[in-house]
Amino acid sequence: MDIAAQKPETGRMAYASHIAPFGAWMAIMIFLDVPQIPPAWRYATQTVLCTLLLLALRPWRWYPRSSVRHLPFAFAVGVAVLAVWVVPELPWTKAHCPAFHAFYMRFLAVQPWFDVPALPKVWPFAPEHCGWGLALVKLFGTSVTIAACEELFWRSFVYRWMLGDKFWRVDLGQFQPFIFLAVSLIFGLEHSQWFAGILAGLGFGWVLLRTRDIAAAIFAHGVTNFLLGLYILATGDYHFW
Numbered sequence: 001m002d003i004a005a006q007k008p009e010t011g012r013m014a015y016a017s018h019i020a021p022f023g024a025w026m027a028i029m030i031f032l033d034v035p036q037i038p039p040a041w042r043y044a045t046q047t048v049l050c051t052l053l054l055l056a057l058r059p060w061r062w063y064p065r066s067s068v069r070h071l072p073f074a075f076a077v078g079v080a081v082l083a084v085w086v087v088p089e090l091p092w093t094k095a096h097c098p099a100f101h102a103f104y105m106r107f108l109a110v111q112p113w114f115d116v117p118a119l120p121k122v123w124p125f126a127p128e129h130c131g132w133g134l135a136l137v138k139l140f141g142t143s144v145t146i147a148a149c150e151e152l153f154w155r156s157f158v159y160r161w162m163l164g165d166k167f168w169r170v171d172l173g174q175f176q177p178f179i180f181l182a183v184s185l186i187f188g189l190e191h192s193q194w195f196a197g198i199l200a201g202l203g204f205g206w207v208l209l210r211t212r213d214i215a216a217a218i219f220a221h222g223v224t225n226f227l228l229g230l231y232i233l234a235t236g237d238y239h240f241w
Contacts, residue, residue, distance in 0.1 A: 014168045015157075017057035021050045022153035025146060040130035040138065047141030050149055059152050062168050066215035074207050074216040078223025081203045085196045085228060085240070108195040123238035135233065138241065143226035150187070151218045154201070155208045159183045172212040180205055193240075200224065 028046045087093060089109060094101040127135040160167035162179045184205055188198030200221075208217040232240050 011166065011168075013057070014062055017059035017062070018152045018157035018167075020057060021053040021059075022149040024053055025050045025149050038130065039124035040134040043125070043141055044134055044137045047137055047145050051145045054145070054148055060214070063172075063214050066213045067211075070207075070211040070213045070216035071219055073211065074220040075223050077203045077207050078220040079227065081196075081200045081220070081224040082227045082231075084199045084203075085193065085224065086231060088196075104195075110192050111189070111194045123236075123241075125241045126236070126238055127233070139226070139229040139233070142229055142241075143222045147221035147225055148218050151204060151208070151214060151221055154183055154187045155205050155217055156214050158186075159205070172214065173209050175209055180209075 025046050028042065028049065032042045032045065088101065088104040122129050124130060125135055125138050156172070157167055159179060160170035160172075160174075162183070163174060163176055164170045181202075184198055184201030187201035188194050188196075191197035191200075204217050204221050207220045208214065211217075228240060232238055
């Protein structure tokens with residue numbers, strides 16, 4: 001039964017539950033990006049507020065029950081996206097594939113149309129700077145909160161809204177190549193590592209199309225971000241954060 005089709009106000013809630021958490025995340029990121037607020041505290045504010053919004057709006061009510069049988073495939077895609085994100089920049093890659101590494105770092109690692117920012121003297125999310133509490137909040141925020149916000153917004157809402165007016169009625173497995181590529185492109189350009197971001201968007205979108213399970217797409221995204229966070233904390237390669 002399509003509840004949203006019965007009552008217009010529930011249709012509005014479908015839009016709100018998919019847009020508001022991501023919109024709040026972006027608004028805090030933009031408007032609290034001021035010198036007076038340390039980045040780790042800003043990120044903690046994003047994480048807490050947007051997690052509460054997700055719990056209050058309950059966007060999962062617009063989907064059928066997820067299945068654990070989708071998780072192995074989602075996990076594999078999450079690990080593959082992690083490799084795409086990290087491997088091109090590894091010292092091993094620089095030593096063994098110098099031409100590829102140089103090309104990647106020159107054209108694909110960061111958005112080439114912007115000046116590469118100077119490396120900070122202190123990495124704001126390093127535990128020795130912000131404390132382990134805020135560093136773990138960062139890990140949770142990337143692995144759970146923003147993974148859910150972005151998948152609900154980009155893969156579920158934007159993609160299906162471009163396919164049909166009432167997005168919640170559009171089959172999660174419906175494939176339209178141009179729109180699929182366009183959403184992945186925009187998603188990638190949201191990230192400083194734009195090329196890896198585009199490939200990540202394609203990977204997470206593939207999970208959703210294949211499984212028709214938004215939880216599987218969120219899980220794949222969360223696996224990538226969680227393992228990336230562990231890698232960052234283990235190696236001190238904080239430029240990924």
